[in-house]
Amino acid sequence: MTTITLGAAINAGLRRAMNEDPRVLVMGEDVGRLGGVFRVTAGLREEFGAERVVDTPLAESGIVGTAIGLALRGYRPVCEIQFDGFIYPAFDQIVSQLAKTRARSGGAVTLPVVIRVPFGGGIGAVEHHSESNEALFAHTAGLRVVACADPADAAGLIRRAVACDDPVLFYEPKRRYWDKGEVDITMDLGDLPAMDRARVVRQGTDCTLVAYGPTVRTALEASAAAQEDGVSVQVLDLRSLSPLDVDTLYRCAKATGRMVVVHEASTFLGMGAEIAAAVTEECFHALKCPVLRVGAYNMPYPPSRVEEEFLPDVNRVLDVVDRALGY
């Protein structure tokens, strides 16, 4: 066990994956010499060489398109898209090529490509650097979408993603990169939690907060605050957005009878909408109130001076938990 940041945990997971499989490559803008703008790939080029840690031309479609070609050749590329808002030039390669190739080939061709995406706001950034576009890709058949929330889980989740034979969008909560936690990087791959499973990160009996990525910590803080008022709030870290771990969602919803989904993405057609629909369909009679959502307003991510008001914080979460309890 070692105490490191979330960014360092992903770095450790990538290093382990590269050591375990010589076909694993890291590629993206500034991932080599610089170690990535968030330093998530720091030191990898020195350790594995420029052939395996590839500083690419500045072209997102090119990054994903060539990763597909490398995967067709038998490699396992891990691409970095520098910021969430820069993924759109690669949208066709992700949605029409990467996601569809296996089905197109009748199952004959697999593309084990990971696309790492630092996402979400809260770092005072300029436009296009604070977005939460995970639902676009969760809606796309053929992709798997996961989000890590803390160092302990991130180190294993990235290894699981790299080992997966399907394409994986790996979302990293950029404002939590510097959060520290205990990480065990020595675990065998097979002992790591499965990639498609949610995990209960705090027990509670009155209400379940469902979160992923950056809002897991927000939900944990909200739960701690609620406890001071005598309200017991369970926190579920989804981890996997596609597929959803509906078994765990249903179990939690049935246990507490109240569910609130918290994400930075806008609520309209966001992950919360799907979770609310699925949980309502399956747990209707066990619910004491509708599944409620806390997320962004339906506007482009605002200038950073107002992002604190825009992002779901502890108070907004508690406000909606109160509404859930008041039904």
Next chain:
Amino acid sequence: MSEKAAADPSGAEVRDLRRIEPVVAPPHGAALRFVMPDGRLTPQGEAAGVDLGLARLLFRDMALARRFDAEALALARQGELGLWLMSLGQEAAQVGSIRALRPDDHVFPSYREHAAALARGLGPAELLRQWRGLAHAGWNPATHRFHFYSLVLGTQALHATGYAMGVLRDGADEIVMTYFGDGASSQGDVNEALNWAATTGAPVLFFCQNNHWAISTPAAQQSRTALHQRAAGFGLDSYLVDGNDVLAVHAVTSQAAARVRDTRMPAFIEAETYRMAGHSTSDDPGRYRADGEVERWRLRDPITRLEILLKAAGVGASFFTEVEREADALAAATRRACLSLPDPELADLFGTVYTERHGLLDREAAEYAEYVAQSLSEVPA
């Protein structure tokens, strides 16, 4: 600005701004051609000489491809195919290029490369499956080192480049070739791929069939610069060839392929050819191009000129009779294959989306199976 004012205090020469001429593209070079449309050899053709064995092989490839293409068109007209995109007129560009590769050189086609595919060994059933609505891809790319068709224009250029990066890392001496057209050359992906391959030193041979039309848009509206000149601007060795002269295409592709193999640097070939048919069976080219233009290109037909050359070189009638017999047999086999292809089952598709278990698809597959079983049980005996 006076001469004096142009002098830099450091002593370096400073250009007089009034004398700076714009950088202009060099004039459009002439395409390499060995065989003229009337079957006679050009001086370059004379110098290169004709390998009659190769010429016969290429003639046969082209004739078979054209017959296959015609049969597929007939099947589409009869409603047996949902759509067909003819390679008519482009046989030389495709056959000449693919025959210049080694069998282990991986190829990433666009979607009109039927002649290239047949020459690579793909069969009619594989080529028609997609257009009959039975699958989105008709074959496994590994079987013939020929990737399946890509319908989003230009995307395959990046796949080829990435594949070539892998070849490079494997230390293999294969090269990768990708086909695309004048229309796709406007796509960002193609331009990214040209730049990417040049800067990373990926052994890709970019083969552009300039067939002069992207559905209704003429090539001149795609690019102000000749495409091979644009590629040269990216830093690629670049060639221009008469795409309807199969011997010239074969020669230039052989040379370019050898160079890519030796230098591990990409190259670009622009083959000037012509899409004799519409874009697809849904297209009506009469709405946007003059009959006279098609007739002019008919006089530059790739098969006719090689036939004249072969006959002049003493190749006997029996060769042509035999090719015609083979072409008829291929047409019959094409029709048989098309009509006997089995329909897909929706139930089988659930398992094709993901490699590893996926909870949602598992549940949906079960729901679908249950729904089908229930529907069947409700059918009166």
